[in-house]
Amino acid sequence: MMKSSLARIRTIAKKELVEFVRDWRTIMAILVIPLLMFPLLFILFPLLLASEAAELDAIEVEVIVQGSGVPQDLGIMLENASLNITYEPLATMETLAEPGEDETRIRNGSVDAVLRLRMNDTVLE
Amino acid sequence: MAPPLLSVHNASKRFGDVVALNSIDLDIHEGEIVGLVGSNGAGKTTLLRLLSGVYRPTTGEVVLSNGESVDRAREQLGVVPENTGLYARLTAWENIRYHARMHGVDDQVAWLRTSYFANHLGMTEALGRHTKGFSRGMRQKTALLRALVHAPNVLLLDEPTAGLDVTSARTVRELVRQLGEEGGTVIYSTHQLAEAQRVCNRIVIIHNGEVRADGTPESLLEQTGTTHLEEAYVSLTRDVARARDEDSKPLSRWSSWWRGLFTPKTPGGGDDEE
Secondary structure (H helix, E strand, O other): OOOOHHHHHHHHHHHHHHHHHHOHHHHHHHHHHHHHHHHHHHHHHHHHHHHHHHHHHHOOOEEEEEOOOOOHHHHHHHHHOOOEEEEEOOOOOOOOOOOOOHHHHHHOOOOOEEEEOOEEOOEEO | OOOOOEEEEEEEEEEOOEEEEEEEEEEEOOOOEEEEEOOOOOOHHHHHHHHOOOOOOOEEEEEEOOOOEHHHOHHHEEEEOOOOOOOOOOEHHHHHHHHHHHOOOOHHHHHHHHHHHHHHHOOHHHHHOEHHHOOHHHHHHHHHHHHHOOOOOEEEEEOOOOOOOHHHHHHHHHHHHHHHHOOOEEEEEEOOHHHHHHHOOEEEEEEOOEEEEEEOHHHHHHHHOOOOHHHHHHHHOOOOOOOOHHHHOOOOHHHHHHHHHOOOEOOOOOEOOO
């Protein structure tokens, strides 16, 4: 009187389904965890990233560019880099690495960086 | 005499080096209520598992009256294992109906059989309840109903009254007796001799994996020249009972080390008794 394999499979599947549906703890875990995770992933995470980006935008970087012949492409890059750029003439000095008076400006925080440019024959230093 | 319903021919069962059963010969005839009696670890459960086709004998065979191996004709057997194996999230009736459907029994027929036996066991009200909250007695009764639903030729019960209260144990025994009176065949494993004497018309005493005696309670008394079955049992099982199979398996070095980590040491230095 044994049942056919297909009927047995159906009986087992039905029993497993009933058992699964009645296992409310597992079902809750399946439903609740995505409900908690989705807002976290799609709302809170982008908000966090946006606030980080806004914070970065708020920072003002003061850069002094010293020199007369700033190449055009470099000038465009500097203008697009969200920096406060001030152009100054380059003082006379032996090497560009000499700190000079600029060291005091960087140390007291009035300037964040100094970019010195000088044409040495055909090479930009 | 009619051929036996179930026959065990020279069956042995080994687990590695451990011989759980050694050269068992047993014929179960229709209408018999056979009590398998033995101490813990004697081999009763192993023999029941051989009879129900859960284990295959290492040597020998267990066959039905038509010569078919028992593991190919399990639908002819109703089994109540020691651990009832009920599905906790199904109701008692759903557990029974699932078993019935697996055996191709129509739901209505299954319900008629179940309600008939449930009435005897006082289980009718509980059939619609989830088995998760059932007491040991209720679980045992549900397992018994499940084993009976497909009208098996032989019913195998592994210590069906172990852990039951007096009333539940009595109800189970009465049902088994009734099944016997109706011509049913039952194999009833127990370690309580008095219980076997009350329920069974044939007692098989198993000790250290061997059949020490097989017969009616009267014939056992006659065989041993005693006046009480308890004395007969003691005289038949005088040698020391072996350790349970799982305890006697030799442990590997790592298993021994691992077990040692969690075994509390007594002040005297020896291990605690379990």
